[in-house]
Amino acid sequence: MIRQNQKKYPKSNQRSIGDFFTVKRNVSSITNDINYKNGMPIITGSKNSPIKQGKSPEKMIELTHGVSPEKMKEILKESQPADHNKIKINLMDQITAEDDELEVLTAVSSTKVVESRESMMLAEDFKKLEKSSESNLSSNILSTDQSNSEIQYYRDLKRKRQKLTSSQMSLHKTNTMSPLTKTPNGSSLNDLIKLNRTNSIDLTRTNSKASPMAKVASQSMSFMSQFNRPGKLEGRSSFSKSSRGSTSTKKNSVDDDVTKHLELTDEQNEVIELAVNQGLNLFYTGSAGTGKSVVLKTLIQRMKRKYGEDAVAICASTGLASCNIGGITIHKFSGFGIGEKSPDSLFTFVAKRPQAVKRWKKTRVLIVDEVSMIEGQYLDKFDYVARNVRKNNRPFGGIQVIFTGDFFQLPPVSKNGKQTSYCFESQSWKRAIQKTILLNKVFRQKDNSLIEMLNEIRYGERISAASRNLINSLDRTIEYDDGLEATELYPTRMEVTSANAKRMHSLSGKEMVFNALDSISAEVKDKAAERKKLDSSFLAEPVLKLKEGCQVMLIVNFSDKLVNGSIGNVLYFLPTNLYTSIIGEYRNIEDHVAIKEIRMISECVGLTDVNNIPPHIIEYQAKMLNLDAKGRFDKFIKTAMRFKKRDMMPVVRFKVPNHRDETEIINPHSFTLDGYRNKTERQQIPLILCYALSIHKSQGQTIPRLRIDLKKVFEVGQVYVALSRAVSLDALEVRNFDPSKIKCDEKVKKFYLAMKTLE
Numbered sequence: 072m073i074r075q076n077q078k079k080y081p082k083s084n085q086r087s088i089g090d091f092f093t094v095k096r097n098v099s100s101i102t103n104d105i106n107y108k109n110g111m112p113i114i115t116g117s118k119n120s121p122i123k124q125g126k127s128p129e130k131m132i133e134l135t136h137g138v139s140p141e142k143m144k145e146i147l148k149e150s151q152p153a154d155h156n157k158i159k160i161n162l163m164d165q166i167t168a169e170d171d172e173l174e175v176l177t178a179v180s181s182t183k184v185v186e187s188r189e190s191m192m193l194a195e196d197f198k199k200l201e202k203s204s205e206s207n208l209s210s211n212i213l214s215t216d217q218s219n220s221e222i223q224y225y226r227d228l229k230r231k232r233q234k235l236t237s238s239q240m241s242l243h244k245t246n247t248m249s250p251l252t253k254t255p256n257g258s259s260l261n262d263l264i265k266l267n268r269t270n271s272i273d274l275t276r277t278n279s280k281a282s283p284m285a286k287v288a289s290q291s292m293s294f295m296s297q298f299n300r301p302g303k304l305e306g307r308s309s310f311s312k313s314s315r316g317s318t319s320t321k322k323n324s325v326d327d328d329v330t331k332h333l334e335l336t337d338e339q340n341e342v343i344e345l346a347v348n349q350g351l352n353l354f355y356t357g358s359a360g361t362g363k364s365v366v367l368k369t370l371i372q373r374m375k376r377k378y379g380e381d382a383v384a385i386c387a388s389t390g391l392a393s394c395n396i397g398g399i400t401i402h403k404f405s406g407f408g409i410g411e412k413s414p415d416s417l418f419t420f421v422a423k424r425p426q427a428v429k430r431w432k433k434t435r436v437l438i439v440d441e442v443s444m445i446e447g448q449y450l451d452k453f454d455y456v457a458r459n460v461r462k463n464n465r466p467f468g469g470i471q472v473i474f475t476g477d478f479f480q481l482p483p484v485s486k487n488g489k490q491t492s493y494c495f496e497s498q499s500w501k502r503a504i505q506k507t508i509l510l511n512k513v514f515r516q517k518d519n520s521l522i523e524m525l526n527e528i529r530y531g532e533r534i535s536a537a538s539r540n541l542i543n544s545l546d547r548t549i550e551y552d553d554g555l556e557a558t559e560l561y562p563t564r565m566e567v568t569s570a571n572a573k574r575m576h577s578l579s580g581k582e583m584v585f586n587a588l589d590s591i592s593a594e595v596k597d598k599a600a601e602r603k604k605l606d607s608s609f610l611a612e613p614v615l616k617l618k619e620g621c622q623v624m625l626i627v628n629f630s631d632k633l634v635n636g637s638i639g640n641v642l643y644f645l646p647t648n649l650y651t652s653i654i655g656e657y658r659n660i661e662d663h664v665a666i667k668e669i670r671m672i673s674e675c676v677g678l679t680d681v682n683n684i685p686p687h688i689i690e691y692q693a694k695m696l697n698l699d700a701k702g703r704f705d706k707f708i709k710t711a712m713r714f715k716k717r718d719m720m721p722v723v724r725f726k727v728p729n730h731r732d733e734t735e736i737i738n739p740h741s742f743t744l745d746g747y748r749n750k751t752e753r754q755q756i757p758l759i760l761c762y763a764l765s766i767h768k769s770q771g772q773t774i775p776r777l778r779i780d781l782k783k784v785f786e787v788g789q790v791y792v793a794l795s796r797a798v799s800l801d802a803l804e805v806r807n808f809d810p811s812k813i814k815c816d817e818k819v820k821k822f823y824l825a826m827k828t829l830e
């Protein structure tokens with residue numbers, strides 16, 4: 072929905088002190104109330120400033136502020152946008168370098184437009200727009216979901232603020248003149264800053280840049296200090312319409328960023344060469360941390376470039392794993408789910424489903440991650456259906472297959488306690504796989520004694536006295552002096568739930584309960600066992616209980632820095648719209664005074680009567696000396712009362728290693744799952760509590776601070792998966808280690824020994 076608001080915001084055309092204050096005072100009304108006319112944001116700011124038009128070297132149209140919707144439309148028409156692939160709205164010359172509040176003004180106006188630009192300003196889109204009426208033009212421009220774009224624009228605003236601050240700092244280091252003073256080469260500092268900001272506002276380019284931090288962030292599990300403030304309210308949230316599914320994720324672009332900065336080794340490049348250039352059916356493997364996922368992401372990019380998006384299917388054996396690579400489960404791809412029936416009946420079933428048939432037919436390359444968890448019989452059925460649907464008797468109907476995973480890690484889930492076969496034992500595997508590659512170089516750990524110990528555990532052999540002593544020496548408690556804590560890993564879900572509950576109990580802040588919205592078939596809903604299986608397939612919890620101050624892990628890719636696995640603390644809970652207003656007025660929404668006040672504001676969400684405002688809030692307000700701050704607090708208390716409790720979402724401060732922390736409001740995300748007869752969807756906040764995790768859920772993760780309890784280990788590969796999440800010995804604690812519990816399947820061992828012999 073587009074907000075219509077007639078309120079005008081002030082102009083800031085003159086860089087005088089007076090204007091500075093005028094604008095500053097009104098920032099909130101701007102962030103709150105952007106002006107729209109016919110649904111189009113009116114970009115004001117200066118009556119006098121010229122509207123510049125022309126092509127920059129990047130083939131952009133550049134508009135300066137002061138552009139009315141009519142004028143913008145006129146300019147766009149005149150400028151033959153077929154020559155341009157994007158529009159840059161430049162509002163930068165109204166900013167003074169020292170005032171980041173003014174930057175808010177600029178970013179608010181410009182980001183809105185840049186945001187909508189992505190969908191609007193592609194040349195071909197423009198042709199459609201040209202024919203539209205003005206109202207059509209307007210609705211196209213703001214076609215994105217309001218809350219979605221708000222979330223996005225604050226994320227970008229934050230990024231821009233950070234960039235600006237560092238650029239300002241470096242400018243000031245070399246030049247202590249006032250921002251309006253001319254530099255020796257004649258340009259003012261403002262011009263320089265303007266340039267810098269203008270670059271940072273181009274979201275398209277920002278996204279495509281390699282971000283070395285993204286990968287680090289994805290693997291970081293370090294924690295932040297806690298904010299345990301007393302609170303009284305208990306909230307219960309199911310999602311309101313406006314908040315559903317509004318978290319935007321950019322899986323693929325994030326993954327592009329993640330892998331770009333890494334230089335692949337020769338053995339990793341060999342996988343790419345054999346798969347992409349030689350078109351072979353491959354299985355590549357290697358111990359934990361050898362970069363299988365890194366190679367996979369590169370492969371996906373290269374294959375898509377070669378064959379096109381639609382011809383490359385990306386799958387994994389489990390919902391969790393497929394979520395990590397932006398793919399779907401192999402069960403969903405197959406069109407026959409978990410496939411318990413005979414191959415023939417599965418084929419008949421699929422043949423009647425045009426969507427599934429189409430998917431099979433258009434696929435040229437199939438990439439499968441965590442292949443160790445696919446059962447042998449299942450792969451044979453998959454191959455049978457592929458050959459029949461595609462009417463091609465070559466393995467997998469002629470689709471090029473690339474499998475990856477590590478059979479020393481978790482095995483296929485056993486059916487009713489029956490032993491399952493590995494997929495490398497299947498006929499289809501033997502017929503299809505032309506080349507197996509073993510990656511040897513371990514990247515995750517640097518310490519040789521740790522790598523050696525992990526290797527021994529991997530092969531399940533009698534571990535050496537040295538390794539045993541080493542593990543025993545890890546039975547200790549590490550105190551981290553930054554207040555950040557280790558993640559605990561347990562073999563069973565029950566242990567995880569109880570460890571998380573214990574920690575939550577010790578927090579005194581407000582608790583919110585988020586119930587997932589599931590759309591599932593009645594068949595599944597009614598069967599307790601099926602329901603349980605379904606719950607274990609989603610990383611997102613059916614009922615998520617969060618408290619102010621609790622530690623959480625993000626389970627989707629959110630931005631280039633905040634990715635699946637990022638860790639943070641819940642600061643408070645707020646409705647998205649209230650959060651967007653607050654962020655514009657509080658200079659720092661993360662300092663302890665702001666956190667305290669915002670938590671009080673959030674206590675007032677859903678109150679229907681001012682008389683119900685808790686006394687401690689009234690007392691606090693009465694003692695406030697700064698009148699501006701008092702007015703602001705009062706305004707937000709009243710605004711909060713207009714919202715409903717069910718609209719409250721967690722605001723999380725994430726720890727981004729070697730970088731500034733990132734604070735984001737986390738809205739529900741839509742998770743889909745297959746293999747349960749019909750498509751199943753769960754809408755839930757994409758966070759989990761992360762004091763403790765199950766070893767199953769930890770597979771694929773890197774966890775720098777780790778505490779493992781191995782007492783209830785029951786599965787082959789479990790000890791190895793748990794220990795191999797660690798990065799270094801000095802941040803690893805191991806409890807209840809028993810060498811006799813290290814289990815490794817003989818068939819796996821043989822398979823790998825044969826591979827080594829062939830090398």
Ligand SMILES: Nc1ncnc2c1ncn2[C@@H]1O[C@H](COP(=O)(O)OP(=O)(O)OP(=O)(O)O)[C@@H](O)[C@H]1O
Pocket residue numbers: 286290333334335336339357358359360361362363364365366477514515770771772773795
């Ligand atoms: N060529 C490389 N150069 C530098 N670092 C790399 C390289 N390849 C992988 N890494 C790093 O090694 C770590 C482990 O990589 P990755 O998660 O891809 O391993 P994996 O084999 O998939 O592990 P697991 O089996 O545990 O899932 C990551 O931090 C990754 O960035």
